[in-house]
Amino acid sequence: MIKETISKLLNEQVNAEYYSAYLYLSMAAYADRAGYKGIANWLHVQAKEEMAHGTRIFQYMLERGALPSLGGIKAPPASYSGITEIFEKVLAHEQGVTESINRIATLAEQEKDHAAYQFISWYVSEQVEEEASAEELLTRVKLIDSHSGLLFNLDTALASRVFTDPFGR
Numbered sequence: 001m002i003k004e005t006i007s008k009l010l011n012e013q014v015n016a017e018y019y020s021a022y023l024y025l026s027m028a029a030y031a032d033r034a035g036y037k038g039i040a041n042w043l044h045v046q047a048k049e050e051m052a053h054g055t056r057i058f059q060y061m062l063e064r065g066a067l068p069s070l071g072g073i074k075a076p077p078a079s080y081s082g083i084t085e086i087f088e089k090v091l092a093h094e095q096g097v098t099e100s101i102n103r104i105a106t107l108a109e110q111e112k113d114h115a116a117y118q119f120i121s122w123y124v125s126e127q128v129e130e131e132a133s134a135e136e137l138l139t140r141v142k143l144i145d146s147h148s149g150l151l152f153n154l155d156t157a158l159a160s161r162v163f164t165d166p167f168g169r
């Protein structure tokens with residue numbers, strides 16, 4: 001049985017991961033309507049990954065005898081000022097997620113819950129990748145800002161991203 005304190009943070013993280021999916025879907029809608037189908041595709045894949053992240057934590061809670069409770073998911077922004085703002089927000093969001101994952105890792109360590117610590121370690125590494133790819137895309141988008149031809153090239157490149165379940169299910 002997992003401690004209540006850890007279970008509470010895991011539960012909040014399920015909500016945060018599903019919110020991430022909502023956020024990326026709202027961004028995908030914006031990118032799609034703005035004509036950037038490739039960027040929309042990248043964001044759709046990102047949203048699917050977030051659902052997988054949330055669901056894995058949900059399952060883990062059940063495996064450890066905790067009862068996940070699903071609260072409301074807040075609405076993401078409905079519109080954006082452009083592609084640059086989208087990737088700025090992706091990066092800022094992922095930095096916030098890293099903080100919440102780190103809080104869980106710290107607590108699991110303090111509580112000497114080795115299993116929870118090992119479980120959340122996957123997410124700690126995942127956040128390094130999440131921040132790195134958001135940072136890279138933001139840098140590229142800023143570099144090519146206003147050169148719509150180059151943005152089109154990036155859009156084409158991001159169209160090829162496909163979803164693969166990070167947990168191999």
Ligand code: OFO
Pocket residue numbers: 017020049050053093094097126127130
């Ligand atoms: Fe779940 O990694 Fe992004 O938020």
